[in-house]
Amino acid sequence: QVQLVESGGGLVQAGGSLRLSCAASGRTFSGRAMGWFRQTPGKEREFVAAISWSGGSTDYTNSVKGRFTISRDNTKNTVYLQMNSLKPEDTASYYCAACRYSSGSYYSQNYDYWGQGTQVTVSS
Secondary structure: OOOEEEEOOEEEEOOOOEEEEEEEOHHHHOOOOEEEEEEOOOOOOEEEEEEOOOOOOEEEOHHHOOOEEEEEEOOOOEEEEEEOOOOHHHOEEEEEEEEOOOOOOOOHHHEEEEOOOEEEEEEO
């Protein structure tokens, strides 16, 4: 069974930090770029960050550049999203996803495995 399991969400005050983790089964993870997306009710799922299979290439949506860092540990089949200087507008359900390709993508249709999501709430 292919699985992605996120953890690390929660409630934090503005300016605080959270670290999300996504543990993947080996078949899901191997050779694939990984991404983080987020979604709020009534809105489209939004790209947040992606990292290539090697970890040598990362990309971020403009609103999180300089605040969020995506990383991965291929020995643990885990991808992380370190979120600093959180803002109320970062409040969303965050999803990790496995890309079809070894390099990342902005487009959700290029990701074929998804986690169940973890809620991040930032209070003002």
